[in-house]
Amino acid sequence: MSDDQQYDGYGQRSYGQGYGQGYGSEPHAQQQYQQQPYQEPANTQDAQTWQGQTWDTQYQPQVQHQQPHQQQPYQQPHPHQVAAETAYLPQQSGAYPLPPETPAPAPEPVPAATVPPAATPAPDSYSAPTTMGNARITDAQRARAEGRSPIIPPGAQPAGLTAVLGLLLAGGAAVGPYALLVPLVILQAVTAAGWFRLNGMWPARQGIALAFAGALVADVAVLAVDDEYALPAILGSLGAWVLLTVVLQLRSYAGADERMQGLMATVASASLAIIATGNLAAVPDAVIVGALAVAAATVARALPLPGPVSIVVALAAGAGAGILAGGLTDIGGQGALLGLGAGVCALIGLRVASYDYPSRFVHMTAGVALPLTVAVPAIYLLGRALA
Secondary structure (H helix, E strand, O other): OOOOEEEOOOOOEEEOOOOOOOOOOOOOOHHHHOOOOOOOOOOOOOOOOOOOOOOOOOOOOOOOOOOOOOOOOOOOOOHHHHHHHOOOOOOOOOOOOOOOOOOOOOOOOOOHHHOOOOOOOOOOOOOOOOOOOOOOOOHHHHHHHOOOOOEOOOOHHHHHHHHHHHHHHHHHHHHOHHHHHHHHHHHHHHHHHHHHHHOOOOOOHHHHHHHHHHHHHHHHHHHHOOHHHHHHHHHHHHHHHHHHHHHHHHOOOOOHHHHHHHHHHHHHHHHHHHHOOHHHHOOHHHHHHHHHHHHHHHHHHOOOOOHHHHHHHHHHHHHHHHHHHHHHOOOHHHHHHHHHHHHHHHHHHHHHHOEOOOOHHHHHHHHHHHHHHHOHHHHHHHHHHHO
16 A cells, blocks of 8 residues: 555545556555545544434434544554444534424314304205215106106197197198298107107217108108109118118127117117108198197197096197198098097107106107107098098
């Protein structure tokens, strides 16, 4: 080891002028530059000591400022002394003591009298959220639990819209087939949307569009052929659209139950929308009488009357409207039978649209369109028989 290598009191080397001389010339040159262990200085008054337990955060040790001392020659420490001295790390000079920790004040207890009572939800409002889910049940479930009927008629407003649409159909039939086409397309669109919503499927844009497209194809087919081929055109459009619906459902990646439900809803919606095309194939006078009879029966059914009485009044109103409209056409007094048949179909359509506590959207679509759509077969058959 070179004589010009000196060690200070902390075990650090200091090199003189001969540092760069002979580096690598000695076989153990690399060992000379190894870090030496820490040696406790001879003057223990200058060393830092810890008093008390180091994990006690309430006690802060006092920092003693050290004076620089002279460099001393390095001495090989004893192994036991090295193990005892390296058990801790000395504190860096110039460090600042940590501030004493003070416990946070405990919150004052709130008197029981000042706690507001829990608000009781209104009967028609939603209950408070719970970890077990919302305890609110639907109106249909509550009606079944209480033993009441889950049937709610659409009411007066949908009945008024049905009457307006029936008057438009009657007026269009009196003018011509192309004038009848405008309210008929509205009826078909409302029928397709209302049937899907009545089955709990919303939004079902693809199914509604498919059913409505089938109705438009049937309308074009009926207008493109003669009157004697109108019924085959409707049946052909219906068969083609049922086949198309089945093919589209086979390509679906949904589950078996969901695909079956979608298939049945789409087929039924398309069938009803295409059946409404029968207004173009029926006798114009029969369309006038039947549309007016449906309008009268629907309005009479919405009157606040007892159930059996309301049904009788609705059928009587349909027959009476048939008689009046038949007197204005070539059907004459036989319009009573046509009006009665159209009134029965209208009540069936209202009954279907009233099932299982439907929403207002169902009432404003299916409740408006189904009375007129369901009555189309009766109008076509009775009109052909009575004309």
